[in-house]
Amino acid sequence: MTTTEQDIPSSMDALVLLGPNEFEVQEAVVPEPARHEVLCEVHSVAICGTDTELIGGHFLKKGWPPGYPYTPGHEWSGVIVATGEQSAELGFEVGTRVAGTAHDGCGVCRMCVTGRYNLCWNYGHEERGHHHYGHYSTGAMRQYHATSIKSVFPIPDTMTLEQAALVDASSIALHAVKRARVNPGEVAAIIGPGAQGLLAGQAANLLGASRVIIVGRGERLKTAAAMGFEVVDNSATDGPEAVRALTEGKGADFTVDTAARGNTPADAVSMTRKGGRVSLIGIPPEPVVLPLQRIVFEEMDLMGVRANPGTCEEVIPLIAEGKLDVDTVTTHRFPLAKFAEGFETFTKRIDGAIKVLIQPNV
Numbered sequence: 001m002t003t004t005e006q007d008i009p010s011s012m013d014a015l016v017l018l019g020p021n022e023f024e025v026q027e028a029v030v031p032e033p034a035r036h037e038v039l040c041e042v043h044s045v046a047i048c049g050t051d052t053e054l055i056g057g058h059f060l061k062k063g064w065p066p067g068y069p070y071t072p073g074h075e076w077s078g079v080i081v082a083t084g085e086q087s088a089e090l091g092f093e094v095g096t097r098v099a100g101t102a103h104d105g106c107g108v109c110r111m112c113v114t115g116r117y118n119l120c121w122n123y124g125h126e127e128r129g130h131h132h133y134g135h136y137s138t139g140a141m142r143q144y145h146a147t148s149i150k151s152v153f154p155i156p157d158t159m160t161l162e163q164a165a166l167v168d169a170s171s172i173a174l175h176a177v178k179r180a181r182v183n184p185g186e187v188a189a190i191i192g193p194g195a196q197g198l199l200a201g202q203a204a205n206l207l208g209a210s211r212v213i214i215v216g217r218g219e220r221l222k223t224a225a226a227m228g229f230e231v232v233d234n235s236a237t238d239g240p241e242a243v244r245a246l247t248e249g250k251g252a253d254f255t256v257d258t259a260a261r262g263n264t265p266a267d268a269v270s271m272t273r274k275g276g277r278v279s280l281i282g283i284p285p286e287p288v289v290l291p292l293q294r295i296v297f298e299e300m301d302l303m304g305v306r307a308n309p310g311t312c313e314e315v316i317p318l319i320a321e322g323k324l325d326v327d328t329v330t331t332h333r334f335p336l337a338k339f340a341e342g343f344e345t346f347t348k349r350i351d352g353a354i355k356v357l358i359q360p361n362v
């Protein structure tokens with residue numbers, strides 16, 4: 001640690017997973033930032049669908065978490081309070097407000113140097129400089145988080161730290177829409193009216209879509225309608241059929257599946273036109289039966305989407321300028337001591353919950 005502007009305590013509160021769906025807030029040691037790392041006082045951590053699966057123990061085979069005890073949290077914001085060797089020289093100074101993210105590529109491999117650090121060849125090897133915070137590397141659901149400077153992005157004064165906690169989710173939504181190569185004037189279909197769907201719908205609009213149709217059900221669909229999107233309630237009607245009916249029988253130019261539940265990847269293909277593109281953001285259940293003959297005969301493109309390479313810097317000015325609304329999707333806030341209540345509010349969608357923030361230092 002080289003610089004401090006405030007007294008940093010030696011211990012803090014951290015959320016600790018002890019087993020599948022077993023967790024508690026424990027006292028933990030405040031980490032020291034290593035070379036090219038910063039220590040941040042965490043302001044807000046958004047709970048994400050991946051956290052639900054990870055906390056439930058459904059990703060243990062993937063090594064998420066790698067074992068117990070483990071601290072999750074990967075969509076977060078905070079303020080730099082201490083810097084490791086060379087971090088300040090590289091522009092990450094004490095007092096800088098940042099949006100944090102999960103992936104930290106090794107920076108050396110072919111994937112990293114071509115900008116695809118989300119696919120780093122050294123994934124899973126912290127000893128080779130790779131981290132995936134909140135997945136296999138220690139996450140941010142704690143009062144102080146030590147992280148690589150490659151995983152934090154300075155934010156302008158016009159952006160609040162609550163908004164900054166939505167940068168990670170927004171940047172993934174933008175990456176998904178970019179993967180679908182949107183052209184001006186196109187019609188987008190988005191499956192899932194959750195945070196990812198509402199953010200992807202806005203990203204589609206920002207990249208030039210003329211219409212965005214959000215397909216889903218429940219309270220969140222009302223939010224989608226209130227935000228000005230066309231909506232299809234697939235609890236009352238067949239989603240793909242309804243999208244085709246709204247597009248002269250053709251289907252959307254591109255579809256983003258943010259739900260990844262049951263048959264939605266196949267629905268995404270069905271509601272997309274010939275020669276159209278389908279982006280898959282959510283982590284789908286396996287195996288999923290896809291209409292491969294249609295994909296072949298109608299030259300459809302299927303895109304996997306992983307995380308947010310290079311797109312945090314793209315969404316930050318859009319959020320700061322009010323062009324990408326993250327406030328409407330941020331519905332609840334809880335202190336870390338009430339994590340269990342916040343988690344239940346998120347998983348059971350209590351009281352119209354979309355994005356739930358945990359604030360470890362309030």
Ligand SMILES: [Zn+2]
Nearest residue numbers: 048049050075
């Ligand atoms: Zn996430």
Ligand SMILES: [Zn+2]
Nearest residue numbers: 106109112120
């Ligand atoms: Zn790499």
